[in-house]
Amino acid sequence: MPKSLVILLICLTFTLLSGCSHSTADSENEKDTVLIKVINNSDMEFHAMELQFYQDGELIASQGSTYADGSSISREENLEFHFNEEDFPSEGDTVMELITADEENKNRTIGNEVTVNWKESKEHTYEIQGNSFTTLSLLEKKD
Numbered sequence: 001m002p003k004s005l006v007i008l009l010i011c012l013t014f015t016l017l018s019g020c021s022h023s024t025a026d027s028e029n030e031k032d033t034v035l036i037k038v039i040n041n042s043d044m045e046f047h048a049m050e051l052q053f054y055q056d057g058e059l060i061a062s063q064g065s066t067y068a069d070g071s072s073i074s075r076e077e078n079l080e081f082h083f084n085e086e087d088f089p090s091e092g093d094t095v096m097e098l099i100t101a102d103e104e105n106k107n108r109t110i111g112n113e114v115t116v117n118w119k120e121s122k123e124h125t126y127e128i129q130g131n132s133f134t135t136l137s138l139l140e141k142k143d
Contacts, residue, residue, distance in 0.1 A: 032084060036080070037125045040076065042136055048066035049099070050063065050098070051081055052096070052099065053094050053095070053116070055088075061088065096114045096116050098128070110136045111134075125140070
């Protein structure tokens with residue numbers, strides 16, 4: 001067998017084996033991630049949602065989400081927001097505010113702010129309730 005073919009087979013074997021390795025980086029990243037789920041249990045449809053987090057009145061983090069195809073977020077659908085735990089201070093209260101966009105891309109803030117306790121849990125679920133933009137509220141869902 002020619003040397004070049006042997007070298008090619010060795011390189012191919014190493015390439016295949018390196019693709020089969022298990023990395024622990026993903027699992028380590030997951031434990032440093034805070035997950036926030038927002039469920040639309042209202043009678044309204046939204047085209048986008050944005051979470052904003054404040055501490056002592058200062059915006060410290062935000063993240064928005066929408067469907068790629070432009071479809072609306074209907075009743076009983078949910079969006080997940082992933083944040084790095086290091087983005088949030090370990091001391092003090094953090095206030096979360098939800099901003100939605102309607103079909104005309106008008107931004108509307110849901111009526112209430114929610115205090116989030118990061119030390120309590122790394123996964124939080126909230127639901128939007130109400131039947132019009134003036135009556136919408138954001139409530140923490142307890143399992």
